[in-house]
Structures are given as structure tokens and as C-alpha cells.
Amino acid sequence: MKKTVVIGASENPERYAYKAAIALQKQNHEVIPIGLTNGEINGIKIINEKMDIANVDTITLYVGAKNQPSWYDYIIGLKPKRVIFNPGTENLEFEQLLQQNKIETIEACTLVMLSVGNY
Numbered sequence: 001m002k003k004t005v006v007i008g009a010s011e012n013p014e015r016y017a018y019k020a021a022i023a024l025q026k027q028n029h030e031v032i033p034i035g036l037t038n039g040e041i042n043g044i045k046i047i048n049e050k051m052d053i054a055n056v057d058t059i060t061l062y063v064g065a066k067n068q069p070s071w072y073d074y075i076i077g078l079k080p081k082r083v084i085f086n087p088g089t090e091n092l093e094f095e096q097l098l099q100q101n102k103i104e105t106i107e108a109c110t111l112v113m114l115s116v117g118n119y
Contacts, residue, residue: 001028001029001030002029002030002057002058002119003029003030003032003053003055003056003057003058004024004029004030004031004032004056004057004058004059004060005032005033005034005053005056005058005059005060005078005080006020006021006024006031006032006033006034006060006062007034007035007059007060007061007062007063007071007075008034008035008061008062008063009021009033009034009035009041009046009062010035010037010039010046010062011037011039011040011041011046015062016062016086016111017033017035017060017062018041019111020060020062020086020110020111020114021033021041021042021044022041022042023110023111023114023115024110024114025042025044027114027119029119031044032044032047032053032056033045033046033047034046034047034048034049034050035047035048036048050071050074052078053078056078056079056080056081057080057081057082058080058081058082058083058084059075059078059080059082059083059084060083060084060086060110061083061084061085061086061089062086062089063089064088064089065089065090065091065094068089068091068094069094072094072097075098076097076098076101076103079103080103081103081104082103082104082105082106083095083098083103083104083105083106084106084107084108084110084113085105085106085107085108086108086109086110087109090107095107
């Protein structure tokens, strides 16, 4: 079980962040959704603030590159083992910054990773 923070979470079932949170739950990963709007995903409240979270294994990003700079310090401060850049979130500058802080970066789709068993 990997504690996973979903950044860019939404309660809209059409959004990939929502689908990823559900898929992570189904595979028994602890999900912490962080988003800009209030709501919940399958009974889990979406957090609307950058709060401290201990022992984060993975952060999966659903925020575009132009909106990521305000997240840099927060994400690095959580000290995750890895950050997944889902399609459309790729950001070479941020990936290099994470790698300098000894955080693994992966350009991949969380949903695909879960479906093929290499999450």
C-alpha cells in the first residue's frame, strides 16, 4: 500500500484525477486528494490547503506545468519517494528540481500504471 497524494483532485467523475483516486482506492492505496474546490471522492474529503502529510510514497500530478510553480516547495517539502507526471503535466524544470532533491520522477499515466500492475 502506497500513500498517494493526488494533486489537482476534483469530484468531477469525468476528470482523470478523480478516476485515478478511485482506481488507487480499489487497489488499497491510501489516497489523499488535494484540489482547489470543496468536495469528496468516494467518501474522501478533498483537501483545499497545502497541509503537512507524513510518509508520502507517491504524488501524482494533475496540474498543468504553468500552474505547478506554486506547488514546487510544497511537493519537495513532503519528501515523496516519487512524483508521477501524468500526460499533460510534463515539466522539465520541475522534474530536474525534484531529481536534485533526490525524488524520483516518472512521466507516465497513473491509471495505466495501475492497470498493468507496475504502480
